[in-house]
Structure formats: structure tokens, C-alpha cells
Amino acid sequence: MRRFKRTLVAAAVTTTVMAGTAGWAVGGEQTAVTGPPAGTAAWRADHSLHRTLPDPATAAPREIARFFAGVPADEQRELAARHPLVVGNLDGAPVTLRYEANRRAITAERDRERARAADTSSTAPERRRAADLADRYTRLLEPGRQILAFDPRGRGQIAEVYGDLATAHRTAVVVPGSDIDLASFDRTHDQYGAPAGMARSLKAELARQAPGTPTAVIAWAGYTTPVGIGLDAATGRLAEAGAPRLERLLAGLAAPGTAAAPPAVFCHSYGSVVCGLAAPAIDGTEAADLVVLGSPGVRADSAAALRTGARVWATHRNSADWIGRIPNVRVLGLGHGADPTSASFGARPIPSDGAHGHSAYFAPGTRSLTHFAQITLGRYTAVH
Template sequence: MRRFGRTLATAALAVAVVAGTAGWAAGDGVQAAVTGPPPGASAWRADSASGRPLPDPATASAYEVARFLAGLDEAGRRGPVRRHPLVVGNLDGAPVALRYEANRLAVAASGRARFASLAAPGRQVLAFDPRGRGQVAEVFEDLERAAHVAVVVPGSDDDATSYGAGRAPHTGPAGMARSLHAAAGGETAVVAWTGYSTPVGVGLDAATGRLAEAGAVRLARFTAGLDAVGAPDPVPFGHSYGSVVCGLAARHTDAFGAGTVPASDVQGHTGYFVPGTRSLAAFAAFAKGEAQ
């Protein structure tokens, strides 16, 4: 987990802004945090590959998963993808290409029209969980060949249901990730990570760390999964409530830091990733390891 802690110095807290500059608004009730492995984990545990029990997605580390799958031949790796796509698609430590394939199958199998766009050709979905409001992580650029990796962690009201909905440009997890990717260049892969249960509205959940605590565990495991498959050190960018998630995830390392971001030309709470802003230029430098 140390790699996450070392790179957290870049931007997680620098993007933190007190949510809701226009006063408190009631949320839609207390949200249930989605935790643990996805549905299908029991069937996965009862299965095997090449005569070997499959690693428990609830207890095996990302590094144990990576070692297990590396020891299988091609047929041994692809069989579980077909039989358990929802598990493989969220299995931190599994090869990136396997997770993309598994999530295409999982999205199609969900039968939910609201998620259909995630299965479109060219989408690189690294995680998909239909429970609750849904969670999703999408990659922009070739993650396996990238020299740098950034992870955008969004705040309230983001989930798999709203992920593909119409948004103002450069906002929302996908919009922020695309903007950062364009600013940082083709050697930087950017992950839009909506991998935790976010607050709805600006209410009790947004004012407490309960959902962020659960999200921090998932984020730390996700970044460990990137490390386990040989990806470059991930640089997390937490926006709004997402910055709380990033800060709490640092508990799972031996290191932490913070950097400052110029924001004098930012317009509003969602304007940090607008092209031409000093904040986006700083983020691109952070993502590429150029910031001091």
C-alpha cells in the first residue's frame, strides 16, 4: 500500500472544498455502504481453475490474486471470466484485460438499460458492481503501457446510474478524468473511480465520514490491485467528498503528504478540471510526477 501513500501527496486534499457553498440541503436519506465482494462470490469460492481452488475475493490480497492467476495457463484464466464475470471484473490483482472482458459480460448480464452504455465498444471498464446505486471504474488510455496513472475519486451524487448521464463538460467522474487525460497527455492513464457508495445530496452522510471510511478501504485495495499488476504508482485526485476518502485511505499506508493547487481562476465547486485553468495544469503536472 506504500505506493498509494507516497503519491497521495499530490492532490487529494488540495482539491477538497467544503461541499455546498449555498447552504445545506437535505439528502435523500442515509445511504447503505456497499462493501465486500460482489454477488456471485459464493459460487466463485466453490469453483476451481486447473484443479486449484480460486482465491477468496474477500480475504486474498491483490498480490495473492495476481500470483494465483499468473500461475494459470490461458484456458485456466479465461474459464472463470466466463463463469464468474462479476467477480473477475472486480477482482483487484487480476490482469487488466481480463477485467475489461469480464465487465463487458457483467454489464450485459445485468440486464439493466441504465448500465447499457458501459458495454459499448471501446469502453475500458475496470470495475462494475450493480448493487445499490451501482459502482464503476473506467480507464482512459492504455493502462498496461502507461508511464503514469491517475485516479479521480468523485464526491456526492456519483454512482453507476448517473455515470453516463448528461453532465456539464469537465464535471462528474468521467468528465474530470477525460479532461485530466487530455491535459496530461497520452502517456498518462486516468481512472474515473466511482468505486464507493457516495452521499446523496448535502446532508448527514456528506457531513460525516461513515461512507468515506468504507470507500477508503475499497480505494486502498483498488490501488493495491494496480500495483499488483505492475501499473505505475497511482496518483489519486479527490474532489469534494472524494478528498475525505483519499485522506482516510492514507491510514492504510506508512506515508502521507499534501500539495497546494492554484485555484484563483476556478469558477465554482466543479470548475477545477476546466481546460485552461491553473488548477488543471497543476493536476497534469502532479499526474506526471513533475510537481515539486
């Protein structure tokens, strides 16, 4: 009975301590964006090419890849022009076509927000918000940016590629934790706690360690994350909604004509909960490695319990990482379970010397970043 009471107390602490990467703000319940992309109904009804288009809700990424392999390039571009939000978020579609479709979708959103910002019938706060969104979309349209996914619904979701996926011999995916959305995806403050900053840092380290090896890193903010402290961060509800989206991303990368090698997947903070729930669906062809860092738990008692074909790694927490104060419990739906860094969990350990705080594991010069690059490059014996 005493042990059960201690567990309940720990679970209560979890709800008050579990925070996002941006700080200690109280967070409200978020509505998860799920299901197929916006515009799917119009896509399903489109018979202009005299062929049935794959259903974004039910077609596997391999089926989508096979479909586009049989469609001439000019017809592919027609589909991207008519249905940019569908094609831009269609795992299995050619990545360059997705870049083109998302550029169209972002341009359309930017123009809509510019019109709202100029609408004098709106309130001043509404016009300011529209102007901020328009500026954000304008930055996404800068030359050289490769937007793999873009969804303006809710707080906004996005994925960006650094490098050339078509020619990359080694690839990686960064899955962020709480407080990440379209607005914070590539923030400049606390940049190594944001997916864009993590991905750019890893890409630079890969270039430093293996300058002759083509590599690519995907910053993936493709699920609705918790905001601040609250039940969202202490439960698996949003992770359960996000895991199938991560599974589809990885299945799309494994489809013919996309990435050349299965990626290493780096899962930060609450993102490790998403990765833990997605793990059983991930085999060695979809991800070579699952790496958790700053993790509150992965909703499994051991690495073996994840039932994944990928290697499982856990990054040692530094002493300044507040996530170490999160109780590793899972009771009444609260908490995320065993500590992945414990010896009993059975994950492969990664040192993190030089990292300081919850958001510094990708900071240049840290031992964790050095090892992340070595894992991505397949140099496993160098990680010790």
C-alpha cells in the first residue's frame, strides 16, 4: 500500500513538473491534427488524369511511390499545382515534387495572410497576427529551403530537409519534444532545442566528420506537441496521435526512389514518447537506429519491449537537464515509464560530456553531437 501511495505521489509530481523545451509555462490541452492532409476530398474527386488517385488516408507510402512512378512528370506537376497541400504531405511521393507542392501551398498561405493584414475591417491584433504569419511564410520561401511537409492547420506542422535526400548515403530524422510548432520550428533562441537548429547542427557535424559522404537530415515537426506543463505532457495522448504520422514518414523514406539508406532517428524529450510508441512498426529498413535524448521515458520497460528492428540508444542526461527530476513512473495513464538511460533498460549508452541543460545535446562541441554523427554514419564502434 505504501509503495502504491508513493507511485501516486510520483504521478502527481509528473503532472506538475513535466514541461516542454521552452520553459515552465502552464499549458492547455491541445487538439491533435490527425488524418489525411487538408484538401483530400478534392483530391479523391479528381479524375482529370483519367486514373484513380491513391487515397491519402488508406494508401501505404509504397503504393503512393508506385503510383507516381507510373505518372509522367508533367502530370505529376499538374497534380501538385491543383492539390499542393495533398501532394506536399504525401509520404511516398517524389521529394522534389513535394518541395514544389509545398512552395505553392506556402505561397498561397502567405498571400492570404497578407490580405488579412491589410484588411482594415479586422481588429489590430488580428492584423498583427496575420502580418506575423505572412512574414513566417516568407522566410519559408527563401531560396534553397526544402520543405518536405507543410500543414497550416492548428498550430502548424512542418518538415524540412537539409542536404539531398536523393543522393544521400546516410540520413537522419530529428523528432522534437514539447512546445514545437510552425512558429518555433526554426527559432533562433534556444536553437538546439528546436528541430531546425538540431538538424543544422547535426548536418554540419556530419560534414566535419565525413566531408566526402553525401548526407541529409530531416527536421520533422509533423505532430501536435504538448505546450508547457499539463496533462498533455504527462500522458501519451498526443504521442499516440503523432506515432502513426512518424511511422508514415519513415515508411515513405523507405519507399523506392526516396532515401538511399534507413535513417537514424533522434528523439528529443516528449518526442521520445512518440518514437517509443512508433517503434514496434519500425523495422531495420525504415530506421537503422532510434536515439533518445532528454527522455522522460518511452512507454516501455526495456529496449527489448519496444519490439523494433532498429538499434536503441539512450543519451546520458547531463546534471543540468531538468528532465532528470521527472519521476519514471506510469500509473493511471500518467508518466512515461522506465528511465531509458538506466542500465536495466538495456539501451546502448551515449555519453553527453559538454552538454548543459535540456536543449544542449546537439550543441557544437558536445560529445553527444559527436556520437550522434557517428551513429548516423554507421560508425558504431566509435560510440563508447
